Amino acid sequence: MEAAERFVLGEENVVIAHDLRVGVRSVQRWRKAWLQDGARALASKGPASLPLLSDELFAVLERELAKGPVAHGWPDQTWTLSRIRTLIGRRFHKSYTVQGVAALLKRHGWSCQVPARRAVERDEVAVAGWVKETWPSVEGPWRRSGHGSSSRTRPASR
Template identity: 85%
Template sequence: MEAAERFRRGDENTVIARDLRVSVWSVQRWRRAWSQDGPRALASKGPASLPLLSDELFAVLERELDKGPVAHGWPEQTWTLSRIRTLIGRRFHKRCTVQGVAALLKRHGWSCQVPARRAIERDENLVAGWMKETWPQVEGPWRRSTSGSSSRTKPDSR
């Protein structure tokens, strides 16, 4: 709409393009549409493509993701974009790219995370006890830093 106002004032295409940070070609195309149909020709027509999944279908996808990858036949509990893409294809019979899956998830508030690989049998209390009692003995006194110790030497005060 700002371009339409600038066209009405008679501003040059190159100036409008620079100010709006678009190509001169885009401004020329806008000016042609504006001159034929007025400002309403420049109104947004919505996104260039429809979303891959509606909000209702995305809710179904989230329920499927909550079941975990093992429930869908993968050997370990790690979701990848490629696996989610395959799940969308199997469940909804829709094809998409890995980048499209990433955009879909991001649009719905999901973020990429790399899981910390931890054994299911891991006992955090035992690990904490080992770190507190056993590790200092294994580490040895030569590795522990003391206050004031440094690998740097003080500069000469000559």
């Protein structure tokens, strides 16, 4: 709309493009539309792409996700972006990229969660003792670079 005001003032496309930080070709397209249909031709038409899943369809997706991956044929109980992408394709016949699935879920308040894989039988006290007492002997002393060790640099020739 600022461009339309400046068209009325007769400003050059190059000046408008520079001030609005857009390409001259964009300003040329805007001016052509403005000359044909006035300022209303420059009004925003909304986002370039609309979401593929409406809020109603996303609610259906949430119900499908609640059933779990095993109910949809996967061998374990882990939802991945790739699996959700496949589920969307099978259930709704819509195509998303993995990044698109991540954005869709984030937009609806979902977050990435990585489960802590700890054995139920894990004994934290025993693990701490092993790390303190046994690990140093297993690890051994650190290698020091010295004469005869491999190095990325060559000694200076004399």
